[in-house]
Amino acid sequence: MRSSINMWQLFRSNKWRQQVCSASFVLLAMNSANFQMQGYGVSSGAGTGNSNAYSSHTTVGETSGANMNAAGKQTNPGYIATIQANVPAAPTVTNPAEYYNKLKVVIDAGGNPTDALFAIAASDDAWSTTKYVQNDLTLGAVLGAEDWRTAADWGGVSGFEAIGLTAATTYSFKVKATRGDFTESGWSAAAGVATVNPYLTFDLDVSATDAETAAPYTLSMGDLAAGSVTTATDLVWIDFGTNGLFGGDVFISATTAGLSSASTSTTITSATADLASGAVATGFGLRSNSVSQASGGPLAAASPYNGAADNVGVVNTTWRRAYNSATPITDGRASMFVKAKISAMTPAATDYVATFTLIASATF
Amino acid sequence: MRIKRGIPLIIMVLLVGLWPGRPVLGADLEEALIRTDRMKASTATNVRVVFKVPAGNTGTEAKVKVSFGAGMTVAAATVNTTGITGSSTGSMDNPVALPGTLTIANSSQDLTVSGVTELAESTWYGFNIATGVTNGSAAQYVNTISTLTSGDAVIDTKQVATRVITDDQIVITAVVPPTFSFALGANTTSFTTNLSVSGVVSTTGVTATVITNAANGWVAWVKSANAALSSAAASYTIDSAGDATNATPTTLSTGSEDYVLDVDETTDSATAGSGTVTVAGEYDGDSTSKGGTLTTGYTKIGSADGPTDTDVLTLIARSTISGMTPAGTDYTDTLTVVGAGNF
Numbered sequence: 001m002r003s004s005i006n007m008w009q010l011f012r013s014n015k016w017r018q019q020v021c022s023a024s025f026v027l028l029a030m031n032s033a034n035f036q037m038q039g040y041g042v043s044s045g046a047g048t049g050n051s052n053a054y055s056s057h058t059t060v061g062e063t064s065g066a067n068m069n070a071a072g073k074q075t076n077p078g079y080i081a082t083i084q085a086n087v088p089a090a091p092t093v094t095n096p097a098e099y100y101n102k103l104k105v106v107i108d109a110g111g112n113p114t115d116a117l118f119a120i121a122a123s124d125d126a127w128s129t130t131k132y133v134q135n136d137l138t139l140g141a142v143l144g145a146e147d148w149r150t151a152a153d154w155g156g157v158s159g160f161e162a163i164g165l166t167a168a169t170t171y172s173f174k175v176k177a178t179r180g181d182f183t184e185s186g187w188s189a190a191a192g193v194a195t196v197n198p199y200l201t202f203d204l205d206v207s208a209t210d211a212e213t214a215a216p217y218t219l220s221m222g223d224l225a226a227g228s229v230t231t232a233t234d235l236v237w238i239d240f241g242t243n244g245l246f247g248g249d250v251f252i253s254a255t256t257a258g259l260s261s262a263s264t265s266t267t268i269t270s271a272t273a274d275l276a277s278g279a280v281a282t283g284f285g286l287r288s289n290s291v292s293q294a295s296g297g298p299l300a301a302a303s304p305y306n307g308a309a310d311n312v313g314v315v316n317t318t319w320r321r322a323y324n325s326a327t328p329i330t331d332g333r334a335s336m337f338v339k340a341k342i343s344a345m346t347p348a349a350t351d352y353v354a355t356f357t358l359i360a361s362a363t364f
Numbered sequence: 365m366r367i368k369r370g371i372p373l374i375i376m377v378l379l380v381g382l383w384p385g386r387p388v389l390g391a392d393l394e395e396a397l398i399r400t401d402r403m404k405a406s407t408a409t410n411v412r413v414v415f416k417v418p419a420g421n422t423g424t425e426a427k428v429k430v431s432f433g434a435g436m437t438v439a440a441a442t443v444n445t446t447g448i449t450g451s452s453t454g455s456m457d458n459p460v461a462l463p464g465t466l467t468i469a470n471s472s473q474d475l476t477v478s479g480v481t482e483l484a485e486s487t488w489y490g491f492n493i494a495t496g497v498t499n500g501s502a503a504q505y506v507n508t509i510s511t512l513t514s515g516d517a518v519i520d521t522k523q524v525a526t527r528v529i530t531d532d533q534i535v536i537t538a539v540v541p542p543t544f545s546f547a548l549g550a551n552t553t554s555f556t557t558n559l560s561v562s563g564v565v566s567t568t569g570v571t572a573t574v575i576t577n578a579a580n581g582w583v584a585w586v587k588s589a590n591a592a593l594s595s596a597a598a599s600y601t602i603d604s605a606g607d608a609t610n611a612t613p614t615t616l617s618t619g620s621e622d623y624v625l626d627v628d629e630t631t632d633s634a635t636a637g638s639g640t641v642t643v644a645g646e647y648d649g650d651s652t653s654k655g656g657t658l659t660t661g662y663t664k665i666g667s668a669d670g671p672t673d674t675d676v677l678t679l680i681a682r683s684t685i686s687g688m689t690p691a692g693t694d695y696t697d698t699l700t701v702v703g704a705g706n707f
Contacts, residue, residue, distance in 0.1 A: 100523065101392065138391075164392050167506070167523050197506050198525040202403065206534060215531035221538035226577070236534055242525070246395050246456075259538050264579050266637075268538075281635075319401070338536060345638055345671035347579040348542035348707055356534045361399040363456060364524050 085177035086110040088118065090189035092159070093173050097296070097328055098243040100167040100198040100364070105133070106159030107175045108188070109151040116177045117148035121187065122162065124169050133173075138164040148178065170194040198243060202250070202360035205237035210333070224268075224342045224352075229275045229310045232338040235289060236356070240299060240323065240332035244362030247297070247325035250334075252358050254315045258284045259340060261349035268340060268352065276310040281343040284354070285312025286336045291323070294331035299323055305336065312339050315356060322358070394418040394486070395456065396509045396522035398430070403532040405502045411493040414459050415509050415522065421485040423519035427512040428462065428489075429476045432497065433505030433526075441475050441496025443468040448490045459490035470496060476512075483511065499528040544582070544705035545575035559602075559685045559695070564616045564653045569680040570701075571630060574672060578705030581639040581668040584677060586625065586647075586701050588658035593623050593683060595692035602683060602695065606657035611645035613654040616684045623683045624655025625699070627665045631676035639670020643677065655682045662702070 068075040075081075088110035095103055107118055120133040121143075132143040137160055140147075154160055165171060172192030178184040205213045221232040242248040258270040270284045287310070288301030300306075302321040304313030313320070323334050396415035402408070413430055432438050445461035454460035464481040475493060483489060505528065510521040549571035559565050574582050592601035604623045606614035616622050627647035632640060643666045647656035656663070666677050679701065 197504075198523050199504055200525040200527045201504075202527050202529060204529070204532065204534060215529075217531060217534040219534055219536050221536060223539045223541045226543060230538075232536075244397075244525070248397075251399070259536065261540070340538060342540055343635075344543065344545075344575045344673045345577050345633070345635060346540050347637075347671055348540050348577045349579075350539045352538040352540060354536040356536065357402070357532055358534070359399065359401060359403050359532055360527065361397050362525060363395050363397040364522055 080182070083179075084183050085112050085116050085179045085185040087185045088112070088175045088177055088188045090191040091120070091173050091175050093171070093191045093193045095193050095195060098196050098199070098330075099161075099165075100195050100243055101165050101245070102161045102163045103165060103171055103193060103195060104159055104161050105154075105173050106157065107151060107154050110177060110185075110188070112151075112177050112179065114152065115150065116179050117150060118154060118175050118177050119143055119148050120154070120173055120175050122171055122173050123190075124166065124171050127172065127190075133162055137162055165195050167195050168197045196243065198362070198364050199241075200244070200248065200360060200362045201239060201241040203239040204358055205239070206234050207237060208233050208235065210237065210335070219338060221338060221340055224340055224346070226342050226344040226346065229339055229341045234338075236286070236336040236338065236358075238323070238332075238334050238358065238360075240325070240334070240360055241330050242325070242362035243328045244364045245328065246363035247327045247329060248360060248362030249321050249325075250323040250358060250360045251319045252286070252315055252322045252356055253317060253319045254357070255317065255355040257316045259352040259354045261347065261352045263351050264347035264349045266347045266349065268342060268346060270314045270316050270354075272304040272312065272314045274307075274309070274311045275339055275341040280341065282341055282346060283312065284315075284340040286315055286322070286338055287312045288322070289335040289337050291332075291334045293325075293329050293333070295329070296327055297325040297329035297332060299325050299329060299332040299334055301334065310339060312337075315354070391418055391421070391520050393509060393511070393520045393522035395488075396524050397456070398507055398509070398524045398526050400497070400499070400526055402499065403527060403529050405499055405528050405530060408495070408498045410495075411497050412490060413493065413509060414456060414488060414490040415511075416456075416488045417483045417485050417511070418520060419486045421483070421520060423511070424513060425480055425483045425511045425519055426514035427476055427478050427480055427516070428491070429474055429508075429510045429512055430493070431508040431510070432473045432475070433500075433507050434473060435500030435503065436473065436505055436507075437498035437500065438470050438473050438475060439496045439498070440470055441468050442494045443477050444492050444494055445490070446492060448492070450488060450490070453484070453486055454488035454490075456488060459488035462489045462491040466491065468493070468496075480511075502528050502530050504528075540577065542705065542707050543575070543577050544703070545573070546582075546584075546703040547573045548701060549573070553681070555681070555683065559683050559689070561619050561685055561687050561689075563618055564682050564684050566626070566652060566683075567681045569628075569678045572677045572679060572701055572703065574668070574675045574677075574703055576705040577671045578707045579671060580706035581670050582672070582675070582703055582705050583667040584665050584701060584703040585662040586658070586665045586679070586699055587662045588625075588660055589698035589700070591658050591660050593695040593697050595690065595695045597694050598690035598692035600690045600692065602685060602689060604658040608646060608657040608659045608663050613646060613649040613656050615651075616653045616655070616682060618684055619686055620684055621686050621689055623658065623681070623697070624649075625658050625665070626652075626655035626680045626682055628678045628680065629666070629676075630678045631674055632668075633672040633674050635673050637670065638672045638675075639668040641666060641668045641672075641675050641677075649682075653682070655680070658697075658699070665701075
């Protein structure tokens, strides 16, 4: 039990007077059935005793304040040490989602009270240069008074994300605490982790089932039948992933207005339509079939490709968004049906062709 | 005395007010993306650059620099804001055109757009690099977009990943097979009344319907089994008189024996892209007393010059007899009607 001292009670205690008179340099905790004193000192005078094996800070009054250190241990003796905030443990620093410009930091309050304030230092060059986490969570060269914040302000057990960091760089963080003037603790041990590079993955496949295929990519629709909707056996598949903070998009366009035959100068024009409708004589387009991801996202088909059954979206020379993820995403995968419908008088030809271009971008 | 004590306080307040605060240079662009319109390796690509100036930005922008990752080929380029029409603060999909009289210069991996006028905070801007960039080999590239002062000091910056892949195109092929549909409305027909010396008698007509995607249309022919209406019981024929090759229909004369075929155009598809139906001149009778001569060989009765989703011809036999034509209830002929697509 740690107690504050009622001086009047101390003076009334013979034991207290006895300690003062007889213990000139051995500093012990004073205990009775009612009292315990820790870190006390009376009068001036202090010294350090040394031998080959030991070093002892002794005092009657305040110590020199010098620390005692051994491997992995440190003792801060004397009155100053007793009023200093506890040194926090090393913060927990992680990169939980392939961050390229931020890292998650959770500070350890070190048993300090809830009103204790903490400052956080950061370095990306093994502490040749020290920066400080600012109260806007960026790193700055100056530690201002506003950058001392309570553990709760630093996000408590959930922590916070230090932002504005450089990609592919290892950052170390350390923490110190204070409870007011003259109580600032030493720095904690440091902990660090690296940001990664921003990345974007994208790939195409053409397959009847979910499988990786190599370029060049050709999808044959076979013979089209007049008056009915033909769905190609093979589907267009995409792989998509990014750690872009704001996700990314897949866009599609075509080099022509639809399936075109040079030999007959005919185009089966692509349009957004329900090809099964009797009102639609001919048409050509894409319809999303599936979307999935390992994490993040979600990957979502965009209008007009997000219909059902034989509702297809137009693919022509205008770029249109086919898929979108508003957040970082890993292992995104999507597939699209290619559908066409011709009329009885769609000219016969074996050279109907359309060339789709699919691209992806991410927003960082 | 109160006033004198207040003077240092006022000075301190003024000094605090003049304190510049945290520098704004070198911050992150709030959001940024680079969209190449080709992702295929070793392929020239147009580039759209879009970014959002962060809130609190107080720098005076004069340039925007795009530093492409090593491996991308950067050459003399052109810049424009075509198709970028956003207003106010814009959006990612429709940013505000990068303001100013833009020029662009290349140096190593960098393309620097100059002539930019000051950018507003919390606003999306965009511009196009129309030429000058060629994709490298299939890989990821980390590029950097930076806004600069006139002195080339970085105001805001952001790293952006782009990817180059082996092939970004899919070739879709399809075959439209040739189709030809030809159907007769009936296989038997009769004259509406007994043949008569007092006028022309006709059959009710049989339709021939053509549907084809033959690019050059279709042709129909007819041949007669006997080139006449024949009665076995009477051992007599009412011949189809006239010249089948003169492209002019024959006009039947009351009281004289004759037997012809009139072909009418009942339907000529009006669907866009369809052909035009033409009835052969020989059979294109323009009255109920005209028709073409029938032979035992195939003779063209009609055609079209393009595909059709429904063309219909109606075949009507017409006949007259004389007062001496032998009576019989078994006068008959068999017409064979065929068609073909001209692909």
